[in-house]
Amino acid sequence: MTTPTDAPAVDGDLGWQRFHPVTPVVKGWKIFVVLLFVAGQQVSTNVSSAQQAADALGWWPVLVGLGVVLLAGLGYSTLAWRMTRYAVGEEAVHLRQGLLFRQHRAARLDRIQAIDVVQPLLARMLGLAQLKVEVAGGTGSNVELSFLREAEAQQLRAEILARAAGVRFEPAPGPGGTVADAPGATPTGTPRGAATLPGVAPEAPEREVLAVQPGRLVASILQSGAGLASVVAVLAVVVVAVVAREIGPAFAAFPILLGTVGYLVQRFNSEFGFRAALSPDGIRLRHGFTSSRAQTVPPGRIQAVSLTQPLLWRRRDWWRVQVNVAGYAVTEQQEESILLPVGDREEALLALWLVLPDLGAQDPRALLDHALSGEGDERGFVTSPRRARWLDPLSWRRTGFALTDRALLVRTGRLVRRLTVVPHERTQSLGLEQGPWQRRLELASVALHSTPGPVAPRVPHLDQVEAGDLVAEQARRARTARAAAGPERWMAQLQAEARAAASPAPGPPPPSPPPPPPSGPVAPAPPSPAPPPSVPPS
């Protein structure tokens, strides 16, 4: 959200700071690399004429030309760096940038959907990091603070999360300041004394819950659809080249190979070293090989979860967990929306537990097992009727939904198994659709609209009366869940409540607390004994 008019008034109170002085080098280098890449593409399309041009000019002018381009990029980046400043205020994170077109962007703290610390390769080598604050304004509306020193970036992330959580701050007092109340205090425990912090926010403690071994990651990537296609393509090219004793076809197929193999390499690059941890600040994800990324998704910001299993992963029972988080750009790779790139069933269910600790069902494990690999209508699943086999012969037995107290589970797919879970309070709007063939068979499809992302919850080909009932019921449950949902500032109400409990006056009704970190050994057993959060009277 940009605040166009009140920039001058805000300027005075905030502590505007500059980014690290080495930033122009990193950004200028990126510009240079992009230009080099474009030039390289131009050259490669017509190698001979480029060669002639280079011979005619001689090598020195070419090198000097490149040097000039590099310096120009560096100069522009330095100017841009001088004009860029950031500040963290009480209500928003501010960023001022722009040479010709000045821009002042303010991202409200209670609208923050996720905070990422990203380190591209060059920045990592130099010890710098970039802080991305994602709000829900769609692609391009996020606040990017680049580049800061690594420690500073972590510190700033902790501070922004603490403020977004509603923990009140005092600027650093003298040594005899108030007793620290760390935002990492257990949410169900009572915070001691004052609810204010000295200037430096300690990072909330985290507990690692999931990790993906590199071997399993490589095996899973090779066994995915794209992986198999690449392997087959490479083998085919090699076989053709050997049999025909010609190298021509290999060159012709090279761009295609580069594309598919490049996709695999990029996927490995972004998913390497994946670790997921739980903290009072939310879910923390770390992954990346050349450019490392640390994402923090605060409680209640995950809109929908999907667990998918391609056909080749069925033998080992591996699953892939993806989420919708408002504010994450919808790119092709969707690398920010992956909650677990690959994991066996226990780990996938643990990842689901991270998002939704309480499923609201009597026997969650049996329900989830049935949802992941079962078919038919046991355990409260409502499935497509038999006549849907005309429209969906392969998976009509598996298509179905189940409503629990807290979420809607949608089960689809036979070759590629998929389970989509949408918490009731995260339902945006609902759609009921019916095409002409469906009307003939008295079927209808129900779609839950969710924020942009890889998860699209949709139940196709239900009996039309059941579809209408689902829409009405889901609207009702979503309304009730919205009324009972926790606040945007997830710590503020807790602290207010604790202060009220400490004083004799009656306090506000307790909200549902954020998911408590699991106590005891981190056994990857999905957690039916998780205590259900208290629901306030609506």
Next chain:
Amino acid sequence: MNDGPFDPQGVVWQRVSPRLVTVRLISTAVSVAVPLVVTVAIAVLTAVPWTWALPAVVVAAGVWAVVLVPRQVRALGYAERDEDLLIRRGILFRALVVVPYGRMQLVDVEAGPLDRWGGIAKVQLHTAAASTNAVIPGLTPEEASRLRDRLSARGEARLAGL
């Protein structure tokens, strides 16, 4: 019109203004006229008999659109319930959208030049989901601004974050 799940119990559907038919017919005519002129020119210039099939196809598509447009506009409806807004559309491909007031992020009222000439406007609701296609075309401008104000007030009253 009783259409099973597309006609929930106790919902009174409000229709849109018939002037939408006029506006849509005009834009259909424009989008049919250009290919028609081009294909007729081709048929006349080449003077081969079978090329007259092309204008015939264009004319058939135009007639089909003309027959369809009034029925489509009659099938459009919206209803304001206590907690959400219902919008229905379509004859062959029916759709019903349920938008809770608390989830509305933006309400847009739009009128292009043709709409303004025809005396109608379009109201569009935006939620955080990009796939919410909650559009009510063909409202009179007074009804559109009244609806917008009511929706904004109800959205504000039931604000539920993201």
